[in-house]
Amino acid sequence: MSRVAVIGAGPAGMAATIQLVRAGIEVQVFEQGRVGGALWNAGWVENYPGFPGGISGHNLAKLMEEQFLGYVDNIISSSAEEIILTEKGFFISGQEFDGVIICTGTRPKKVGFTCEDKLAEAGLLCYGVADYHAWHRVKEACVIGGGEASMDMALSLTEEGIKVTLLHRSEPDGILALKQEAISDEEITWLEGEVKEARIHENKAVLALENEERAFDMVLVAVGREACMPEFNGFDMDDAPAGLLVAGDATRGGLGQVAMAVGDGVDMAMTMDRYLRSKK
Numbered sequence: 001m002s003r004v005a006v007i008g009a010g011p012a013g014m015a016a017t018i019q020l021v022r023a024g025i026e027v028q029v030f031e032q033g034r035v036g037g038a039l040w041n042a043g044w045v046e047n048y049p050g051f052p053g054g055i056s057g058h059n060l061a062k063l064m065e066e067q068f069l070g071y072v073d074n075i076i077s078s079s080a081e082e083i084i085l086t087e088k089g090f091f092i093s094g095q096e097f098d099g100v101i102i103c104t105g106t107r108p109k110k111v112g113f114t115c116e117d118k119l120a121e122a123g124l125l126c127y128g129v130a131d132y133h134a135w136h137r138v139k140e141a142c143v144i145g146g147g148e149a150s151m152d153m154a155l156s157l158t159e160e161g162i163k164v165t166l167l168h169r170s171e172p173d174g175i176l177a178l179k180q181e182a183i184s185d186e187e188i189t190w191l192e193g194e195v196k197e198a199r200i201h202e203n204k205a206v207l208a209l210e211n212e213e214r215a216f217d218m219v220l221v222a223v224g225r226e227a228c229m230p231e232f233n234g235f236d237m238d239d240a241p242a243g244l245l246v247a248g249d250a251t252r253g254g255l256g257q258v259a260m261a262v263g264d265g266v267d268m269a270m271t272m273d274r275y276l277r278s279k280k
């Protein structure tokens with residue numbers, strides 16, 4: 001029986017795994033965080049077919065996880081740091097595989113102001129709503145970023161009764177429906193500006209902007225994401241060996257959409273099946 005490693009269990013990895021198992025292929029999943037990936041951070045997903053009126057990212061992730069867990073017996077709950085090319089296939093964390101599908105998605109970018117890491121270490125700054133669990137103590141938050149993810153996060157927070165300042169550097173950009181919803185939300189204040197530096201005062205994050213300082217209970221950062229990739233040993237991705245495929249947001253270098261990730265996952269699983277059959 002052929003063995004395939006799926007690295008990452010976000011929507012792409014879950015969809016790829018289900019398709020591979022259905023094709024009779026043995027799959028080993030590696031997941032360094034929580035099954036469901038970036039989807040746990042999505043407030044309301046309106047564009048995934050099958051859910052008239054939409055569904056929360058949290059509930060969609062839970063449903064996908066439930067379905068996925070019906071197909072896998074064993075998930076390695078750690079990072080697959082390195083993929084080594086061998087004569088027979090690939091070597092990852094001490095195991096041999098005939099093929100690998102990389103579904104590692106994206107990681108959030110930092111803003112880059114002084115003290116950003118210090119605020120994060122103090123629990124006063126995070127990069128996604130799912131990364132933080134004490135929203136009850138937050139009355140006023142600042143969301144930094146002017147794209148769809150920042151508006152989605154701001155709306156998730158106002159639903160929890162939190163007042164939000166949405167700090168954006170340039171003209172906010174996002175899908176029209178989401179932008180209109182965020183504009184009509186009275187608990188969201190839009191502020192054009194840039195964080196110059198930050199400090200902690202009385203358990204609040206104090207952000208220094210161009211001409212003023214503002215204190216918040218919590219700062220959320222949504223200034224873009226970049227692709228995550230394991231290390232490669234014996235090859236590089238410009239000349240990827242047969243049997244090594246990539247699916248989902250990791251292929252795009254930034255945030256895509258759940259339907260795209262799921263479609264990619266199924267597509268790459270079917271490509272893998274054809275490749276493994278051709279080797280026999």
Ligand SMILES: Cc1cc2nc3c(=O)[nH]c(=O)nc-3n(C[C@H](O)[C@H](O)[C@H](O)COP(=O)(O)OP(=O)(O)OC[C@H]3O[C@@H](n4cnc5c(N)ncnc54)[C@H](O)[C@@H]3O)c2cc1C
Binds near residue numbers: 039
């Ligand atoms: C705030 C926000 C709002 C969004 N709103 C929407 C929306 O309304 N509609 C929509 O369609 N999409 C939305 N998205 C985008 C959607 O969540 C992503 O496109 C989708 O989750 C991408 O799936 P993926 O499997 O490619 O990657 P991810 O979901 O990023 O999953 C990758 C997984 O790989 C794991 N991983 C990474 N590296 C390794 C490694 N080396 N070893 C082991 N595991 C690893 C990670 O822990 C993660 O679980 C939103 C995203 C965010 C953040």
